[in-house]
Amino acid sequence: MKSIEIKQIIVVTDGKSNAGGSPITAAKEALRSNIIVNAIGILDHGENEEHFREINDIANAGGGNWEYTSVSNLGYSMMAVTQKTVNNTIHSIVGNQLKKIIRGGIEDISPDKRGKIIRYIDELGEYAMVRCCIVIDCSGSMMNKMSIAKQSILELMNSTKGRNGDWKVAVIGFPGESGMLTKVIHPFTDDIKAIKSRLFELKAGGTTPTAAAIIHAIHLLECEDEVEIQEVIANTEPLIKKHMV
Amino acid sequence: MIIKNISIGTVIDGKWLKHKYKLLELLGKGGIGRVYKAMNLENKGVYAVKITDDIQSITKESDVLKQFQSIESFPRFIEADDCIVDNNKYYYIVMEYIEGQNLNETLRDCGLSDKEILGIGLIIGRTLQILHKEGLVFGDLKLENLMLDKKNKILRIIDLGGVTPIGHCVNEFTQQYDRASWNAGIRKADQQYDLFSLNMLITNLLFKNIVPLKDYDIEKLLNKISEKEMPAKLKTVITCGFRQVILFDHYVYQLENIYNKYEYSAKLYSKTRLNTAINYLMVGSVLGFMALLAVYGEKISNF
Numbered sequence: 001m002k003s004i005e006i007k008q009i010i011v012v013t014d015g016k017s018n019a020g021g022s023p024i025t026a027a028k029e030a031l032r033s034n035i036i037v038n039a040i041g042i043l044d045h046g047e048n049e050e051h052f053r054e055i056n057d058i059a060n061a062g063g064g065n066w067e068y069t070s071v072s073n074l075g076y077s078m079m080a081v082t083q084k085t086v087n088n089t090i091h092s093i094v095g096n097q098l099k100k101i102i103r104g105g106i107e108d109i110s111p112d113k114r115g116k117i118i119r120y121i122d123e124l125g126e127y128a129m130v131r132c133c134i135v136i137d138c139s140g141s142m143m144n145k146m147s148i149a150k151q152s153i154l155e156l157m158n159s160t161k162g163r164n165g166d167w168k169v170a171v172i173g174f175p176g177e178s179g180m181l182t183k184v185i186h187p188f189t190d191d192i193k194a195i196k197s198r199l200f201e202l203k204a205g206g207t208t209p210t211a212a213a214i215i216h217a218i219h220l221l222e223c224e225d226e227v228e229i230q231e232v233i234a235n236t237e238p239l240i241k242k243h244m245v
Numbered sequence: 246m247i248i249k250n251i252s253i254g255t256v257i258d259g260k261w262l263k264h265k266y267k268l269l270e271l272l273g274k275g276g277i278g279r280v281y282k283a284m285n286l287e288n289k290g291v292y293a294v295k296i297t298d299d300i301q302s303i304t305k306e307s308d309v310l311k312q313f314q315s316i317e318s319f320p321r322f323i324e325a326d327d328c329i330v331d332n333n334k335y336y337y338i339v340m341e342y343i344e345g346q347n348l349n350e351t352l353r354d355c356g357l358s359d360k361e362i363l364g365i366g367l368i369i370g371r372t373l374q375i376l377h378k379e380g381l382v383f384g385d386l387k388l389e390n391l392m393l394d395k396k397n398k399i400l401r402i403i404d405l406g407g408v409t410p411i412g413h414c415v416n417e418f419t420q421q422y423d424r425a426s427w428n429a430g431i432r433k434a435d436q437q438y439d440l441f442s443l444n445m446l447i448t449n450l451l452f453k454n455i456v457p458l459k460d461y462d463i464e465k466l467l468n469k470i471s472e473k474e475m476p477a478k479l480k481t482v483i484t485c486g487f488r489q490v491i492l493f494d495h496y497v498y499q500l501e502n503i504y505n506k507y508e509y510s511a512k513l514y515s516k517t518r519l520n521t522a523i524n525y526l527m528v529g530s531v532l533g534f535m536a537l538l539a540v541y542g543e544k545i546s547n548f
Contacts, residue, residue: 159414
């Protein structure tokens with residue numbers, strides 16, 4: 001089974017960025033490096049549309065999905081958004097290859113005939129190699145939401161245990177300590193216990209330098225490449241063969 | 246899932262089959278999409294339409310539904326199609342419209358006797374056995390996915406969106422029925438995953454309020470079970486079900502033994518209950534016949 005590599009950043013925040021540059025520009029930067037940026041906005045009470053315009057913009061610039069969620073639903077949102085990204089990424093890779101064979105996308109195959117391709121996409125998703133960097137807001141306003149946010153990250157890791165593919169999660173907090181804009185809570189790992197102990201120490205306080213956090217995540221994701229040798233899908237044998245359609 | 250500009254009154258126009266459906270009433274919404282009661286504008290028939298922007302999920306669900314049309318408790322599949330509403334692409338399946346209540350509503354309105362609950366568990370168990378033989382796991386079992394069909398008088402399992410191939414990760418789940426949320430296993434599809442959720446369903450129906458939902462502590466739950474008064478055999482089966490130390494097939498077999506021996510609880514017994522039980526347990530198969538035998542057998546022996 002061919003293994004597709006998917007790199008994604010999930011920005012989890014409860015408000016607008018207020019320090020360190022434009023997160024939208026940072027998200028565009030990520031997409032240029034083949035990294036998808038998703039964004040989750042945590043709703044509390046009394047937030048308005050403006051507050052979360054930025055979430056939409058970050059996700060749109062980063063080619064990813066966005067969601068607003070209540071604190072209690074954060075775990076589910078994180079899982080949903082990561083899964084969607086895996087699906088969407090595979091869909092676009094497969095879609096591009098399909099265009100060469102049938103001059104159309106999956107929707108151009110009739111509903112009763114698309115099952116085969118859809119099941120194949122499912123398999124690809126199941127065996128995908130995913131590097132997911134969670135970028136979590138630790139500014140002052142997150143104080144009451146920190147414990148649920150930590151729990152949600154663990155939930156996400158718990159979910160990935162059931163997968164066949166190689167999933168690793170890293171966590172970056174923003175702002176960092178002693179005047180640093182960001183802090184690596186834990187580099188890429190699939191060890192839920194290791195992340196749990198580091199998450200324990202996470203505290204809230206300070207400004208919201210979202211852009212810096214996204215840039216840091218990009219570096220972390222790109223470093224992963226040096227450790228493992230990746231096949232670039234575009235240069236190898238196509239995933240879709242004519243007989244599948 | 247983002248669905249814009251679709252609401253009651255919207256008419257969807259099928260791209261492939263060219264049938265038109267007018268959405269009449271919202272029946273439910275879930276992670277994958279929304280289900281509407283709808284009317285086919287040509288034949289005036291009333292159907293259930295599940296619509297979503299997620300082509301992946303709906304195609305898988307539609308294929309599973311088509312594959313298992315021989316299972317009476319699943320909805321009848323009519324057709325699958327695509328449509329465009331306000332420049333957005335959507336995908337939908339048309340199914341039979343089922344008149345009745347889901348089990349949550351039934352519980353609230355008139356309750357279920359212990360024997361009916363075991364019977365329901367048995368019907369679901371047998372259905373899941375068929376899925377398992379084909380390498381699939383039901384996944385998202387919950388009360389909201391179960392209906393009592395008023396017209397045909399049988400139990401219906403209505404949402405197949407969670408059906409997952411054995412060995413894959415379970416993506417659609419409800420915390421209470423998901424063993425991983427209880428730290429009692431991983432969120433990977435296997436027969437024991439279904440075992441846990443079926444057992445949770447039956448336990449929750451039989452013993453309201455026994456399930457500690459605040460902290461999802463499996464040991465706490467097992468303690469409550471061991472302290473609760475119930476027939477010994479039932480206690481063993483429920484405990485083994487949560488610990489998943491019993492094969493699914495064996496669990497269903499034990500459930501059937503318990504069902505056959507179960508007396509109606511005196512305070513819940515009533516004539517209407519008896520009729521309801523017979524009706525809902527008829528599946529036009531050996532199982533239905535066995536249910537009848539058990540019920541009438543008892544009635545006769547009471548004289």
